[in-house]
Amino acid sequence: MRTIAEINAKIQAGRATVWTVDQVKAQAKELGIPEIANRVDVVTTGTFEAMEASGGMINLGPTDPPIKLRQCWLDGVPAYTGFGAVDLYIGAAKAVESPLETDMEERGGGQVIANLIAGKPVQLRATGQVTDCYPRASFETTITKDTINQFYLYNPRNLYQNFIVGVNGGERLLHTYLGPLQPQLGNAVYAHPGASAPLLNDPHLRLIGIGTRIFLGGGIGYVAWEGTQHFPLQKRLENQTPIGPAATLALIGDAKTMTPEWVRGCYFKHYGSSLMLGVGIPLPVLDERVIYHCAVQDEEVVAPVVDFSIPRRVRPTFGLVSYAQLKSGKIKIEGKTVRTAPLSSIYLGRQVAKELQAWIQTGKFLLTEPVAPLAMDRAFLPQNLWES
Template structure:
């Protein structure tokens, strides 16, 4: 008999304490000894997680009004500039915004706030009759400001690239330092652990899906920037390069510093290490079949960063099983590999979300709209006025 479940039915089981939850890693292990129908009959929710740098992240902060009031024109937090142009005392702090050096930036400030550390605010104002104050300086904490929430334009890439350097000097990139003459290869996606690779056709997620975000509860707010579901795909549905992305939102005041950490890439700049977990409701057998995908069945393109162009040369595709083995072969040369994502902590995110659901702390939500299935990926060409 075909297995069909609704989110309402699954939530009833969560409330009753009878829900059956498995992580993506556990699903893959179970499928080695049982067929997909048997496994699907024994699981209601699959949890998948990642913990990796996500520089297209940021925080919206409302500071509260000063006396006399100020309309912010420029503001820094621990020396990191925040954007002020959308409200008198509202700020947007980008995770990749550098401070006085490339070693500390917006991601570090966000992590400091979540860890309940004090942050120095310096601000100047645009004077107006209703906002006469010209400057303001104070120490703030997460509990001394109003709203503070992550609003991340692009997170949780569905697959990504592998970076190498075929040139003669080290390159400092968003993947970290790439050593010359194919000295190393760096990959960002955690492969078969990655949430959206366990749901390659985006059947289980959509706008409004409740997720684990930074140790608290968040939501999928929209498609992410550079969302590209039209990426070429293997017969198993997984993309051969960067594809779908998610815009995420969640309350910083609920988050845990273990899952929100500032980081920096040497001679490139700051970023934010972020834990994201996504529940995949098991509507039917196809959900389990998709989540059974193995690292040997997912590939990523090897890109040469030595060519400073938008379209760079590729050394072909490699599987995540090859990447996770510690080395790949490029043009007959053995090249050591390393992940940017923490594979161990990615599994811990999935395990934590599993525990929340099993304990009745986390209910699933019905998406209010599907993520787009067709979006071109446009490039920017220079247009000059004549």
């Protein structure tokens, strides 16, 4: 048994042993769980994937004369202004505004956030509500991350514990949040990195809670709360991994310390903008159970294959497939061989885990005790039309 305080003391003394989760999985059979638990103090996990339920909170600072923001656009992308006078929030999935729908450009909030993090200038245009204390009616300027006060990411839903595989059994090409799905089961796209994903290696969120310090976009962030659509009651296999979308996290971190290597705007054709984000979570090895869960392999984790050609909330599925099958490049659906492709970057996810490993080994990053656990009893409530 170890405590986080004991692990932090070893980190500060330069004596902590830190492995990536891939190292644990590779050595689990040869060394065994007890031996790895005895050797290793921290396991690092990482992912790099599209996380459209993200956004940036910005405080501009007061203007002269002062303005009370009521409408605001950053490089043509609307930002929400229903806060204090010069506070605004821009969502990663918000689209650029254009007078004509056909003029919509392939960019949105994700690109604005990534540009600010990269130090690029962003054009701001705003209108205000004129009052006695805020007499200014409009404002235009150019901002960078160095000319604004606070700029932090607050992401309501990141890091699905597991997700789905998208296919298209229909007759026409579909443009989805997974990218293009070819007709007649022409391809299958999976958004999740599989067994290496941070939350799959702590299936009951025993180690991760409110206040957990993490790697977020190349800077330091924290778990702020459970994420939206958090559904820990999802059905699970015997190894306790969920068979579909389950737990999620809300994350927060100082965007001024983040880097363009780990925060990138992206756009899905005929769907919209998003944000590719690198997130890494350290798992303290408090006991052997930590390594037992970290040793889970792609062959032991499954996801449902969902048919997007049916435009309903509950779509038909073609059963469950393992991530080992998905990563082989092809799966079988009703006797047909279907090509597979990941939406997340498996390679860059591993690089996030290695970067976090280096931070801990050099004493740059210490672990935190959660201040409260995340709820594990949340039901998932859909919306239904009710007749009065």
